Amino acid sequence: MSTKEIPYKIYLNENEMPEYWYNVRADMKNKPAPLLNPGTHKPMTAEELEGVFCSELVKQELDDTNRRIPIPKEIRDFYKMYRPSPLVRAYCLEKKLDTPAKIYYKFEGNNTSGSHKLNSAIAQAYYAKEQGLKGVTTETGAGQWGTALSMACAYLGLDCKVFMVKCSYEQKPFRREVMRTYGADVTPSPSDKTEVGRKMLAEFPGTTGSLGCAISEAVEAAVTQKGYRYVLGSVLSQVLLHQSIIGMECKTALDKYGIKPDIIIGCAGGGSNLGGLISPFMGEKLRGEQDYRIIAVEPASCPSLTRGVFAYDFCDTGKVCPLAKMYTLGSSFIPSANHAGGLRYHGMSSVLSQLYHDGYMEAMTVEQTAVFKAAEDFARIEGILPAPESSHAIKAAIDEALKCKETGEEKTILFGLTGTGYFDMLAYQSFNDGKMADYIPSDADLKKGFDGIPKFPGNEF
Numbered sequence: 191m192s193t194k195e196i197p198y199k200i201y202l203n204e205n206e207m208p209e210y211w212y213n214v215r216a217d218m219k220n221k222p223a224p225l226l227n228p229g230t231h232k233p234m235t236a237e238e239l240e241g242v243f244c245s246e247l248v249k250q251e252l253d254d255t256n257r258r259i260p261i262p263k264e265i266r267d268f269y270k271m272y273r274p275s276p277l278v279r280a281y282c283l284e285k286k287l288d289t290p291a292k293i294y295y296k297f298e299g300n301n302t303s304g305s306h307k308l309n310s311a312i313a314q315a316y317y318a319k320e321q322g323l324k325g326v327t328t329e330t331g332a333g334q335w336g337t338a339l340s341m342a343c344a345y346l347g348l349d350c351k352v353f354m355v356k357c358s359y360e361q362k363p364f365r366r367e368v369m370r371t372y373g374a375d376v377t378p379s380p381s382d383k384t385e386v387g388r389k390m391l392a393e394f395p396g397t398t399g400s401l402g403c404a405i406s407e408a409v410e411a412a413v414t415q416k417g418y419r420y421v422l423g424s425v426l427s428q429v430l431l432h433q434s435i436i437g438m439e440c441k442t443a444l445d446k447y448g449i450k451p452d453i454i455i456g457c458a459g460g461g462s463n464l465g466g467l468i469s470p471f472m473g474e475k476l477r478g479e480q481d482y483r484i485i486a487v488e489p490a491s492c493p494s495l496t497r498g499v500f501a502y503d504f505c506d507t508g509k510v511c512p513l514a515k516m517y518t519l520g521s522s523f524i525p526s527a528n529h530a531g532g533l534r535y536h537g538m539s540s541v542l543s544q545l546y547h548d549g550y551m552e553a554m555t556v557e558q559t560a561v562f563k564a565a566e567d568f569a570r571i572e573g574i575l576p577a578p579e580s581s582h583a584i585k586a587a588i589d590e591a592l593k594c595k596e597t598g599e600e601k602t603i604l605f606g607l608t609g610t611g612y613f614d615m616l617a618y619q620s621f622n623d624g625k626m627a628d629y630i631p632s633d634a635d636l637k638k639g640f641d642g643i644p645k646f647p648g649n650e651f
């Protein structure tokens with residue numbers, strides 16, 4: 191089929207939307223390592239996990255054999271309000287770059303929360319509701335996850351308690367107000383509402399908080415209140431499962447036009463959007479049916495895949511969560527204060543970590559000034575104001591397209607445009623004012639984080 195026949199936007203009909211999530215773990219020979227009980231170092235049982243998470247989500251978390259998990263009709267109906275999301279052929283960007291490469295992006299910013307996170311938020315809220323719970327607790331850093339969860343909970347009539355990293359709570363008042371508008375109870379973290387929070391405040395008065403600490407507070411709030419469970423917006427295997435909707439829609443749309451991507455690129459924080467985008471493609475790769483180059487892009491200031499170690503580590507600062515085997519910088523790692531581009535979690539999804547470890551995907555880092563330059567170029571050329579997180583993928587896609595210009599190769603590049611950046615204008619301001627700087631942690635900086643990784647037999651790194 192000639193290039194001319196491919197529209198700017200490839201939409202699917204509602205009846206072409208996936209009716210199940212694809213569980214990539216089913217096709218992995220080396221399964222991701224199980225979550226461990228931090229006390230006994232034994233695999234977490236379903237029963238133990240059910241103290242913290244909803245039962246059906248525990249089932250999904252532990253399921254590494256079923257390929258297809260049906261999406262309940264209620265969730266599919268909610269998806270229809272903002273999905274299928276468009277797959278865009280970046281004709282304008284290709285022209286501007288004067289590249290023979292064909293560039294596509296899957297745009298997940300077409301909903302009020304502004305990102306892909308709503309795909310998992312509605313699933314998690316739905317299962318909490320099904321279980322007859324009163325509400326859910328969670329943490330949010332930049333605020334996208336908290337916003338998505340607030341929307342999902344409002345829709346289903348669930349109570350939603352969000353612990354928001356204090357510096358974001360103060361820097362992003364509009365995010366906070368969106369959440370409150372959707373009915374969420376938003377608390378700056380560390381707070382005096384939890385044991386962990388009070389301890390943190392006593393030890394580090396004036397701290398502006400961290401994602402790891404907010405997680406500990408949210409978990410504590412869930413396990414100490416009747417009728418509540420904790421939900422998490424990334425990292426967990428269940429979240430990657432829900433996000434597979436991105437890749438499934440994408441694959442259906444590409445297949446319609448007989449398009450096969452050569453390179454698939456996504457930004458990687460905890461790994462959920464990338465894991466979701468690549469799922470069906472990775473499945474083909476794992477089964478030996480097709481080959482794709484798959485690239486995870488992370489900030490040079492928070493390089494968990496590229497410079498982290500592959501080991502069991504704590505998922506949170508308070509060390510209340512199960513241990514996960516992943517590429518990690520250590521749970522005490524906090525990116526430098528001038529880091530503005532999101533993707534600041536210290537670890538990476540166990541699924542992606544295992545796939546990366548086994549050589550099924552690549553990882554690279556980019557510095558934030560280059561990321562914001564790519565974001566600005568993209569906004570001016572393609573019109574969408576991208577989230578800084580998404581712009582990591584934009585930067586890598588542009589660089590790959592420019593390589594094609596040099597070699598004359600007509601590669602097809604697909605990347606995930608995970609969201610919009612309207613609430614990140616302070617970061618854009620710093621870039622526009624020429625005040626943004628790059629900071630790459632030294633090996634000595636990283637060592638401090640590695641020193642906090644738990645040591646026990648079998649966890650050598």
Ligand SMILES: *Cc1c(COP(=O)(O)O)cnc(C)c1O
Nearest residue numbers: 334424459460461462463579609
């Ligand atoms: C949260 C977020 C990310 C990073 O999270 P992952 O779990 O790695 O996908 C990327 N882009 C946007 C817009 C986000 O909100």
